[in-house]
Amino acid sequence: MAPTKKPQNKRNARIAKKKSQLKAAHDNKKVLKDLLKEAEDLENQCAKEGAELQEMKVALDRLYNADAEINECKSCRLEFNKEDRIPRLLKCGHTVCENCYFTKAKTYKREQYPIYKCLECKEKIKLITYQENNDGKPPKNYTIATYIDKYF
Ligand SMILES: [Zn+2]
Numbered sequence: 001m002a003p004t005k006k007p008q009n010k011r012n013a014r015i016a017k018k019k020s021q022l023k024a025a026h027d028n029k030k031v032l033k034d035l036l037k038e039a040e041d042l043e044n045q046c047a048k049e050g051a052e053l054q055e056m057k058v059a060l061d062r063l064y065n066a067d068a069e070i071n072e073c074k075s076c077r078l079e080f081n082k083e084d085r086i087p088r089l090l091k092c093g094h095t096v097c098e099n100c101y102f103t104k105a106k107t108y109k110r111e112q113y114p115i116y117k118c119l120e121c122k123e124k125i126k127l128i129t130y131q132e133n134n135d136g137k138p139p140k141n142y143t144i145a146t147y148i149d150k151y152f
C-alpha cells in the first residue's frame with residue numbers, strides 16, 4: 001500500500017498548496033478592493049473640498065470687488081484716504097475724492113463759476129454750491145470715511 005499512498009499524499013499536498021495560494025489571492029483581492037474603495041472615498045472628499053474651496057474663492061472675489069467698489073474714487077481710481085482724497089458726497093448722491101472734486105472742476109464758457117461734472121451721472125455741480133460749508137467742500141461721506149478708518 002505504501003507506493004500508492006505516496007503519490008496521493010503528494011497530490012493532497014499540491015491541492016493544499018493551491019488552496020492556500022487561492023486563499024492568499026482572494027485575501028489580496030479583498031485588500032485591493034478595500035484600497036480601491038478608500039481611494040474612491042478620498043477622491044470624492046477631495047472633489048467636495050475642491051468645490052467648497054471654489055465657492056470660498058468666489059465669495060472672496062466678490063468681497064474684494066465690493067471693497068474696491070466702495071473704497072475707490074470712481075474718477076481717479078485711487079483709494080480714498082484721510083488726507084487729500086477724503087470721500088466727498090455730492091448733491092447728486094455720488095461720491096468723489098476731494099482732490100478730483102477740486103482739480104477736475106472747470107469753468108465753462110458761459111458759466112461764471114467752476115463746475116464739477118459728476119462722472120457717474122453727468123450732473124453739473126457748481127463749486128459755489130458748497131461755499132457755506134467747510135471751505136467750500138461738499139460734506140464728507142461718513143459711511144465711506146468710517147469704512148476707510150476701520151479697514152485701511
Ligand atoms: Zn479721485
Ligand SMILES: [Zn+2]
Pocket residue numbers: 090092093094118119120121122123
Ligand atoms: Zn452724480
